[in-house]
Amino acid sequence: MTKFYDFIISGAGLSGVLAAHLLKNLGLSYYIFDKSSEACVDFRTSAISCESVRFFETLGLWQMMESFAVPINDIYTFQEKSGSFLHFEGDNAALDFSMSYVVPNLVLQDVLYKGIDINYGCAYKNVCHSHDRVRVDFPDKVIEGRYMLVAEGRYSNTAGLLGFKMIRSSYRQSCIICNLRSTGREHSNVAVELFLEGGPFALLPLRKGTEFSLIWTVKFPFGDTLAKIDEKEFLAEVQKISDIEFEKILTPRMVYPIVLNFCMNPRKGPVMLIGDSAHGIHPVAGQGFNLAIYDLKDLHDVLNKYGLDNFDELADAYLKRRKRSALAMVAFTHFLVKSFSCASPSLRAARSFVLDVIESSTRLKRFFMERAAGKGL
Structure with a gap:
């Protein structure tokens, strides 16, 4: 027997289950499945912007995570071998919002997994669609829906099967992520990012004052080397850059290759790509998951205002807005990575000049702080 739903969601990562929450909030039926046998244990951290927090509040989710969220009160950005820096003050009296939370x-x-019935271990045999319906064939059942949201990450099998055209490019970098505890130095709710020739090095504040989240981008194949050396050697490498003495690695060191993934047309009939399936960006700005949240926030707004029956004629406008927002973030992060990875003294001087100009301009700093908070995205 074929079962029919308003939405089918492929992928039960954070983006997929958040999509299920928004549909549940609106009283729409959904079927969410994942080919994995269970949810993976994810030791990473996410910087959640002000606008993302507001969407979590709309869905009644923020109050369940707020006590674990660490506000970022200040952000310092430095350039290697330069005295120039940017300081974004979270307590700026001119601001009426917080920038982000870790x-x-x-x-x-x-x-997010509470209250969502996820169908794990479901590998489909085929996916097909007409102009107004999606069909997913599993070995033991058939599911149909009015729409399908693909939230499978950067390497989406469904996007490939259905012929979505991707722009994909390797940065020839990898990102190593783990949590650390210092010997006593406290973070004071300050986030720090240092632009090195090999890639950005960032430390984010965690719940305990002496604990930090490390997001370190390096050139191939140094990431694998950093993941394999012993704890003492690794902490010594981190101390060389941060000038902070660390005593322990708190979570497993995870290494990810950094690949740009972008779909210029994330819709085929009733099938739409969301999150990293549509736009996987460089982690330099910490906006990857926020972009997925903005996709879903806008989807919630459209469905809440106009209803499911009117969604088809509004879907293209919705996706056009989301593509414009994501493309702007892709361009911004790509520019940051490419411009700061060049060791030319003349370019370093030019970058220092730009940092000094932004640091001295209240208007420019506010613009960047608003973007970090998700405003206008």
């Missing part, structure tokens, strides 16, 4: 992905998983 939330462990384990907390996000714990909150």
